[in-house]
Amino acid sequence: xxxxxxxxxxxxxxxxxxxxxxxxxxxxxxxxxxxxxxxxxxxxxxxxxxxxxxxxxxxxxxxxxxxxxxxxxxxxxxxxxxxxxxxxxxxxxxxxxxxxxxxxxxxxxxxxxxxxxxxxxxxxxxxxxxxxxxxxxxxxxxxxxxxxxxxxxxxxxxxxxxxxxxxxxxxxxxxxxxxxxxxxxxxxxxxxxxxxxxxxxxxx
Amino acid sequence: xxxxxxxxxxxxxxxxxxxxxxxxxxxxxxxxxxxxxxxxxxxxxxxxxxxxxxxxxxxxxxxxxxxxxxxxxxxxxxxxxxxxxxxxxxxxxxxxxxxxxxxxxxxxxxxxxxxxxxxxxxxxxxxxxxxxxxxxxxxxxxxxxxxxxxxxxxxxxxxxxxxxxxxxxxxxxxxxxxxxxxxxxxxxxxxxxxxxxxxxxxxx
Numbered sequence: 297x298x299x300x301x302x303x304x305x306x307x308x309x310x311x312x313x314x315x316x317x318x319x320x321x322x323x324x325x326x327x328x329x330x331x332x333x334x335x336x337x338x339x340x341x342x343x344x345x346x347x348x349x350x351x352x353x354x355x356x357x358x359x360x361x362x363x364x365x366x367x368x369x370x371x372x373x374x375x376x377x378x379x380x381x382x383x384x385x386x387x388x389x390x391x392x393x394x395x396x397x398x399x400x401x402x403x404x405x406x407x408x409x410x411x412x413x414x415x416x417x418x419x420x421x422x423x424x425x426x427x428x429x430x431x432x433x434x435x436x437x438x439x440x441x442x443x444x445x446x447x448x449x450x451x452x453x454x455x456x457x458x459x460x461x462x463x464x465x466x467x468x469x470x471x472x473x474x475x476x477x478x479x480x481x482x483x484x485x486x487x488x489x490x491x492x493x494x495x496x497x498x499x500x
Numbered sequence: 501x502x503x504x505x506x507x508x509x510x511x512x513x514x515x516x517x518x519x520x521x522x523x524x525x526x527x528x529x530x531x532x533x534x535x536x537x538x539x540x541x542x543x544x545x546x547x548x549x550x551x552x553x554x555x556x557x558x559x560x561x562x563x564x565x566x567x568x569x570x571x572x573x574x575x576x577x578x579x580x581x582x583x584x585x586x587x588x589x590x591x592x593x594x595x596x597x598x599x600x601x602x603x604x605x606x607x608x609x610x611x612x613x614x615x616x617x618x619x620x621x622x623x624x625x626x627x628x629x630x631x632x633x634x635x636x637x638x639x640x641x642x643x644x645x646x647x648x649x650x651x652x653x654x655x656x657x658x659x660x661x662x663x664x665x666x667x668x669x670x671x672x673x674x675x676x677x678x679x680x681x682x683x684x685x686x687x688x689x690x691x692x693x694x695x696x697x698x699x700x701x702x703x704x
Contacts, residue, residue: 316582335581339546346682348674377539378520379583470552478550481685 297321310391312383330450331362336476337449338382341375343481349488358409359449365390366409368400406446410462415444418464421483423473424454425466433467434486438494445483447476501525514595516587534654535566540680541653542586545579547685553692562613563653569594570613572604610650614666619648622668625687627677628658629670637671638690642698649687651680 297318301308315322315332322328337359349355350372357369367389369375376382385399393401402409410418417440419433437443446463448455460466469479501522505512519526519536526532541563553559554576561573571593573579580586589603597605606613614622621644623637641647650667652659664670673683 314582316585333581335583339543339581342543342679342681343547343685346679348676348678351676377537377543378518379539381520472552472555474552475546475550477546478685481547481682482689485686485689 306387310387312386312390314383327362327453329452330448333450334383334386335379336451338375338379339477340447340449340480341369341382342377343477344484345369345373345375347481347484347488349484349491354491355484356413358413360406360409364403364405366402366404368402370398370400373398406459407462410444413444414442415462416440416442418444418446418462420446420455420459420463420466421469421479422448422455422466423468425468427471428467428469430469430482430486431490433469433483434490436465437483437487438490447480447483449476451475510591514591516590516594518587531566531657533656534652537654538587538590539583540655542579542583543681544651544653544684545573545586546581547681548688549573549577549579551685551688551692553688553695558695559688560617562617564610564613568607568609570606570608572606574602574604577602610660610663611666614648617648618646619666620644620646622648622650622666624650624659624663624667624670625673625683626652626659626670627672629672631675632671632673634673634686634690635694637673637687638694640669641687641691642694651684651687653680655679 297311297313298308300317301311304311312334313322313332314334316335318332322332325331341357341359344350344355344357347355350357353371356371359367359369361367367386376385389399389401395401404412417436419436437445446455446459455463469482474482501515501517502512504521505515508515516538517526517536518538520539522536526536529535545561545563548554548559548561551559554561557575560575563571563573565571571590580589593603593605599605608616621640623640641649650659650663659667673686678686
């Protein structure tokens with residue numbers, strides 16, 4: 297990791313931990329299976345921010361990191377499609393910690409975040425959850441005032457006890473474990489459909 | 501572009517054209533708006549290959565490039581999530597042109613590809629197409645024997661006349677232009693739902 301930082305002319309404290317480049321350095325890290333995958337976060341963000349629901353300003357996006365940093369992504373932010381540009385942007389905001397702009401950084405855990413945004417129905421997606429259909433899940437989301445959906449941006453492992461403590465419903469949407477970006481796009485798409493359905497209903 | 505190749509110790513003919521790094525070199529390139537975006541292809545492939553439908557071996561994936569190379573992705577291939585690894589893999593297969601393995605490379609246009617795979621219903625997704633619902637689109641797909649869906653892996657521009665000539669239905673699925681990866685995931689998800697629906701129907 298130090299050599300990667302050096303090659304990139306950065307301080308090791310200022311680069312994203314990335315298993316593709318820091319595999320051996322991560323071997324002895326605690327919870328290593330839940331860390332070092334900014335690529336998964338990137339693809340998930342691209343899936344969320346490319347949807348009509350987000351483009352209409354109806355989805356608020358937060359990224360919560362392992363060490364309790366929360367990145368607040370403003371409405372209609374264009375996430376760089378190129379991973380190296382994305383990584384550069386993430387490293388910049390995590391060093392500069394802006395309090396305004398397209399991406400703001402706050403030191404807080406999931407509990408504090410849920411309180412801050414007044415989440416009234418927190419739905420966690422997990423293979424440990426109860427099997428539910430995406431249509432049912434979308435109904436829960438559209439039926440709440442301030443619904444919040446949590447998707448784990450890591451390839452293995454489960455939500456921490458702190459995260460689980462804020463979850464009202466822990467659900468799974470498929471018989472097999474699905475990747476975060478697939479889950480996120482399906483949830484948003486079904487919410488769009490549920491919203492469109494309820495609009496037609498209330499208009500008739 | 502030459503300096504990027506040099507830095508990466510590669511021949512310029514052996515690296516992927518990537519607008520993030522070769523922007524100025526692309527200025528005078530013909531059809532430049534449709535080229536140099538392997539990042540879009542990457543995210544789209546991740547979205548397709550992460551779906552249950554693909555994981556069950558029911559989606560065959562091809563990437564057709566601007567200069568008529570066709571990459572045939574085998575069933576259950578794990579596309580690297582990290583962009584740099586993906587780029588390395590693409591550069592490798594485009595140089596080595598394997599005729600077997602997880603990714604095979606063929607020199608052919610879209611017409612020849614459609615003929616080779618005996619596509620009997622080719623659906624092109626384009627803002628120039630007729631507005632249709634994803635449910636209707638999914639019905640067309642599940643109703644055909646060898647359906648084929650084409651999504652443009654470029655941010656602007658339209659299908660070439662050659663591509664359009666094989667398209668049976670040119671459709672759009674949203675009032676706004678959506679990105680390739682969003683379109684691909686939605687189509688696959690609705691096809692999954694249509695298939696599940698028709699299975700339940702035929703079982704009852």
